[in-house]
Each structure stands twice: as C-alpha cells, then as structure tokens.
Amino acid sequence: MATKSFAINKTPHIAEIGDDLELAFEPEVMGDEFMDAYQRLRDTQRQSGVDLDDLSGVDGADLRRVTRAVRVFLGGLMLPESAALMLRLDVVVEGKVVESFEDLDVALARAGRWFWAGHTP
Missing domain, CATH: 1.10.287 (Helix Hairpins)
Known part of the structure; x- marks a missing residue:
C-alpha cells in the first residue's frame, strides 16, 4: 500500500498592512x-x-x-x-470615535442620529 504525506498549515497566515497592522487568518479554511x-x-x-469589476456609477x-x-x-x-x-464600524464625530458597532445598519442609523442631532463628543 502506498503512503501519502499531506502538509496542513498549523500556524496563522499573517497579512501585514502598513508598518503597524497585522491581520491573522485561520491556518486552514x-x-x-x-x-x-x-x-x-x-x-x-x-x-x-x-459589479465589482465596474464600480462606475x-x-x-x-x-x-x-x-x-x-x-x-x-x-x-x-x-x-x-x-x-x-x-468594527466606528462612528466618528469631529475626528473622535464616539461609538463602535459590528452591524452596518445599526452603525449607519447611529451615525445619522449623531449627525442630524448636531451632537459633539
């Protein structure tokens, strides 16, 4: 019987973004x-x-x-x-993060309330 070897990556894949940010991906998905x-x-x-290939308009x-x-x-x-x-979706008012969310609709609604109410942090 023949034997086969398989390599499965056990360490995360690291994406370096700029000088200060690293994002870690699951080793195998x-x-x-x-x-x-x-x-x-x-x-x-x-x-x-x-169409992600044509974003005009x-x-x-x-x-x-x-x-x-x-x-x-x-x-x-x-x-x-x-x-x-x-x-993370940050609501930013006058250059400061005032709240953070994961849900886009909630973040947009909250950002709209800050904007229309004229709030400042």
Whole structure:
C-alpha cells in the first residue's frame, strides 16, 4: 500500500498592512465553511446589483453593503482578534470615535442620529 504525506498549515497566515497592522487568518479554511461564506458574499453582490469589476456609477449605499460583505467574508476567515478589528464600524464625530458597532445598519442609523442631532463628543 502506498503512503501519502499531506502538509496542513498549523500556524496563522499573517497579512501585514502598513508598518503597524497585522491581520491573522485561520491556518486552514476549507470546504463548506469557506463556500458558505463565499456564497453569502456573492448573494450580497447580486442583490445590490454591484459589479465589482465596474464600480462606475454605483450608488454609495450599495457600495457600502458590498464593501461590508467583503469585510464580513474576510473576517470569517480570520482569528477572533483580527476579525473584531476587520468588522468594527466606528462612528466618528469631529475626528473622535464616539461609538463602535459590528452591524452596518445599526452603525449607519447611529451615525445619522449623531449627525442630524448636531451632537459633539
């Protein structure tokens, strides 16, 4: 009987972003987990009607949803600390973070309330 060897990466993949940021990805993401996440990304893209290869004339709200879907897809492949950073949405008023969220609709609604109420931190 023949013997086969397989190498499975056991250490996280590290993406270096600039000089100060590292994002850690799960060592191996395969099968259904990856395909389910990819399908959710594609569904969001189709529902918004955004063609990622041609972003000319795309409505800002639709582009936000697709961008968020890309971040959720990537966050699902990351270790928890990196995912939390990737998925965080900050409400910024006058250059200061006043609140942070993971849900895009909640963040947009809260940011709108800050804006329309004229609040400052």
